[in-house]
Amino acid sequence: MALGPGSQTHADVLRSTIRGAGLKVTAPRVAVLDVLQHAPHSSAEQVFAEVRKSLSGTSAQAVYGILAAFTGAGLVRRFDPPDSPALFECRVGDNHHHLACIGCGLIQDVDCVIREAPCLTPSDDSGFTIFSAEVTFNGLCRTCQSNRAPQTA
Amino acid sequence: MALGPGSQTHADVLRSTIRGAGLKVTAPRVAVLDVLQHAPHSSAEQVFAEVRKSLSGTSAQAVYGILAAFTGAGLVRRFDPPDSPALFECRVGDNHHHLACIGCGLIQDVDCVIREAPCLTPSDDSGFTIFSAEVTFNGLCRTCQSNRAPQTA
């Protein structure tokens, strides 16, 4: 199927997302955003490795800089699970949370614990003005549970 | 006041806490526990600096090792706020949470968001068995709010 004059490629969408955030559009930025959309919860290192597959000249520092710029612009969200480098994802602005498997490191999204605007309202805010809440549930995923269960017998 | 035969010094309490966790009692361990009780939410580096005041021979690696041992034994809790080294505290087992000031780095305790056992029950656990939840509220403390307010005028 040929694309008509008014149609937009996927790359075009990425470009306007970046431009819409007030950032200049560059090849490494398009690549980073693309990687992040296909592989959420990626570390800088993982993004870097993936980006290099299509843009081999890209430096690690560029990736760090791009991730910081995107995070600052609200295009991506960064979070810091324990015992892991920072992870990045495009799902932003919905205050969702994460399940982290202690066994294998798997990360899964979880919707906001209480419905509504919640999770941004602690029982006593001590005068703080709260902008965001980071909730990480640490546990064992289904796979790691079955891998350990036999050993208990 | 002289201490009778049955009385316990503060150091004695620390010692039996450590022994009760199944760990050998050593001077650096007693010192670390003492520091942590007086200064919760301390980094390894801060604990190290404080310990050296009374036990100047102690190495940084010892402090890292002790903190890891204490954390493993359930004697202290470790948490990882964004943009900060890991912090340690003695308040353990109550699943409490933290307010972190984006401006000055102040950390404050918050009781569990929902009362009861909560915060350990995400809306959908995807089959995970959950052991702990780490909740960090990011915002501005009262002081940082007033420091910034004038600039808005």
Next chain:
DNA sequence: CAGTTGTTTTGACAGACTCAAAACAACTGC
């Protein structure tokens, strides 16, 4: 198409933490 501004590369470097081996100290039981 040249100018301005923001971006990327390059290379050095720092912070937080880990690893391994040897020296050492705490508990065990004689």
Next chain:
DNA sequence: GCAGTTGTTTTGAGTCTGTCAAAACAACTG
């Protein structure tokens, strides 16, 4: 009390993740 066993600490090197600054470079502006 004292040697043995086991766990701890020191020492020293090294890793991983991320930061800084300057120069080369590319995107948007008009």
